[in-house]
Amino acid sequence: MLQTTTTTEAATETATEATTEAAAQRRALLQSLKPLFVDAGIPMAAYYVLTRGCGMSTMAALAWSGVVPLARTVWGIAKERKLNALAAVMLVLNVAGVLLSTVAGDVRLMLAKDSAGTGVFGLVVFAAACAGRPLMSAGLKPFATKGSAAKEAAWERLSEQSARFRRLERRFSAIWGGALLIEAVARIVGAYTLSPDVMAWLGNVIFGVAFVAAMVVGGGAAADPMEKMVKEEAEAAA
Template sequence: MKERIRALAPFALDVVLPIAAYWLLHTVFGLSPFWALGIGGLATMVNAIATTVRRGKLDGFGILVVVEVALSVVLLFVSGDPRVLLLKPAFFVGVAGVYALGTLFVGHPLVLDTGRPFATGGDPRMADAYDRSWEASRPFRTAIRSVTVVWGLGFLLDAVLRVLIVYRFPPEEITDSLLLSQVPLLAVLVVIIGYTRLRMRRVRPIVLAARDGRPPGYPGAPAGHAG
């Protein structure tokens, strides 16, 4: 889990940094929205390059970040429209949505891995039972896949709504669009986290049964446990 957090932290920073830079440069130092967002975008690219150098390798995510940021900065200066950089989070969230849905067809669903620490609490026996449940239990697989679908679609919905909101406002109202473009993600997260909690309630009893060696159909077992 810690390794996943460390791996994702630079990319989370790449989403947050332009917004933080905008507020600092525009609100505190009085730079125009154009220059505030432009400098924030350049800072993001520098951070992505520094992270890649520190890790000592250029992977797919590193290339994606550098290329996307460089492209958005070029478009900013060519078009003169600061709204271009506000689309950066939509890009990353959209990619995350496509990736989540893609894991339904290639490899294992994203939530199978991300949900393991929460369902097992770091207990090796629970982790083993969790993996065995994926192989043996149809309700387990259904819950994992459905939650993955909801996260993927939720991310894609946020990306689309973010683009619509950003371009709903003219460039001179960039502060308003910056604030309102964050609303869809908050609303989407509330819905999909609530759905995740409801669906994952079916997962832990199955894992506990597998850990304890209880056979399918034990009293209180979810229907179809044997898959």
């Protein structure tokens, strides 16, 4: 009877520890996703709310939705002495959007403008990857570490000590940047070579294909090996 009680208590304690650990990992994952939500999610949501929900003009909505990235960029430089890469990219996109919203023209020009955001983003990400600054790592890290403190520590060690890991980081960003840049070029070419009626739906298809291609190629060529390295590093450290 005593043995059964002890076994039950041990099982209960193990289950409680597992539940507590799972909850801690969920909290850590949400915390790691916070910069992605604040720097990218809020500006994008604000833009659509202001334009479609409040009827604000494109220029005004872009300007207001750029307040958060601007504040985050200035705060990072002033207080932390470093550039918040994701916030800076979103700020560049907002500025480019404001400038392009002043351009008036025919239907083809309006269709070509639709690809400006992804084109600027892709160019910045690709150029930064070539310069050794993989901007897409901020978005990949939470999914590779899954909120585990051990995996986050492993990521940081690999990012500092492993040349192969850093190459994979740059490769992942370069793939995404290149895919979005190609998508933008393809949509611009299509805007001036195909009929507007065709590009009205084909533009979304091109974007979808580029997005899926970046996920598949980036996953197989970089994200999956990185996640495996992180797991192995965390297990080795444990």
